Amino acid sequence: MAALSKLVAWAQGAPVLHSNCYETIHTWEPDCNTAWLVAVPEALRFSFKTYASFYLVTTLVGAKGNLKKIDWSKFTKDTLRSTVFLTCNLIFYLSFLCQIRRVVGFHSIPTLGYSNGILSSLCAILVEKKSRRPALALYLTNLSTILNSYLQASETLYRQLSNHGYLQTIPHGTFIPFAIGLALFKYLSTKGGLGKSMDGFLSSALQDKPDSGNSHIVNVGSVVQKNLPRAFKEMIERLKKDCGKTAACDHDDSCVYNGSKVFFHNASIGLALSSILSIVKNITKPGKIPAALISRDNLKMPLFFGLLPAIYHTSRCLLNRVPSSTLRPCPKLRDIISAAAAGSSMIVNPQISISMFVMWKAIEAFYTHLVETGRARWIKHGDVLLYAISCGYVLGCATFEPHAIRKGYIHFLEGLTGNKR
Secondary structure (H helix, E strand, C coil): CHHHHHHHHHHCCCCCECCCHHHHCCCCCCCHHHHHHHHHHHHHHHHHHHHHHHHHHHHHHHCCCCHHHCCHHHHHHHHHHHHHHHHHHHHHHHHHHHHHHHHHCCECCHHHHHHHHHHHHHHHHCCCCHHHHHHHHHHHEECCEECECHHHHHHHHHHHHHHCCCCCCCCCCCHHHHHHHHHHHHHHHHCCCCCHHHHHHHHHHHCCCCCCCCCCCCCHHHHHHHCCCHHHHHHHHHHHHHCCCCCCCCCCCCHHHHHHHHHHHHHHHHHHHHHHHHHHHCCCCHHHHHHHHCCCHHHHHHHHHHHHHHHHHHHHHHHHCCCCCCCCCCHHHHHHHHHHHHHHHHHHCCCHHHHHHHHHHHHHHHHHHHHHCCCCCCCCCHHHHHHHHHHHHHHHHHHHCHHHCCHHHHHHHHHHHCCCC
């Protein structure tokens, strides 16, 4: 309410702060021009470190780990360009703060984060590569770091409204955006509106196709099963045949065996990834690695990976068993409902970044599908405007309501500025 009263006072012509820039903004340096020059070296170092890591990971994934297939020239150019982009965002932000202060003669809520945030982001995004702009806009509309854009703004807005009592916090509600995103992705998949790579990724996550994009991977389960005790093998065979399935089920074995199989398949992948991450985090402290590998936190990712397809397939099989044909959903609707149900798997490993990213990525894919089918139009320079507005909003909140922003983004800003306050 205090922030709102200041905004009303400014709107009525009453200045809020008459202090100079040195007292309010760049407290580390009295001169406005020198202030951002002092901040540039740390910003360049942090930006280069951030983007070098980001592009190295994405490049390695794209080259499937083959260093010979990497275009190092392109990698270097992309890293340097994005480094300049992120540094320019800081330079323009500080410059517009001072310039607006000189023009209006005072500081107010709109001029201490929001307006200069929008203007600085609008100028900085023009430095970035065109193909990167939609991804930046997508991430910042959800929270707002400089790697993607509407994810950050939507999350910040929700936190802000919740903090002011306009919305209630839903216990374990992290899975809701995730479930919405999965359902929307599945809807687009049934309509043929997903790209090949995205459709393959969805199939791998839900294991809803016989090969699920993994035909090149050795079936570890069949190899392990050969070395199992005879009694255990017989139990598996009974599980395959005796538990039954419906005529509508498209899997070969029983519903129980199918659900168990997809759970252990994805859980094993999750366990491998989680264990690698635990080892990397404790690489400088080898003595802590065994405890980290058997910790409860190390099991969250495997559970999430395993429950995601298991809940999906269980839901499909249960819907196939609805006795009334009039109440039983059609196969497409059944798959959409099951995908939404699978979103509840995130309860065991709540990750708001992943949840919001999936939802907004699905919305983006849905809008792209509408454009491709002629039911919507692209908004010219929409990605630039979206990034600027989203980033400006979050930067304004970082100034006046930092508690409404995720700690990870606050740490990001502190790293970018060299912890200058």
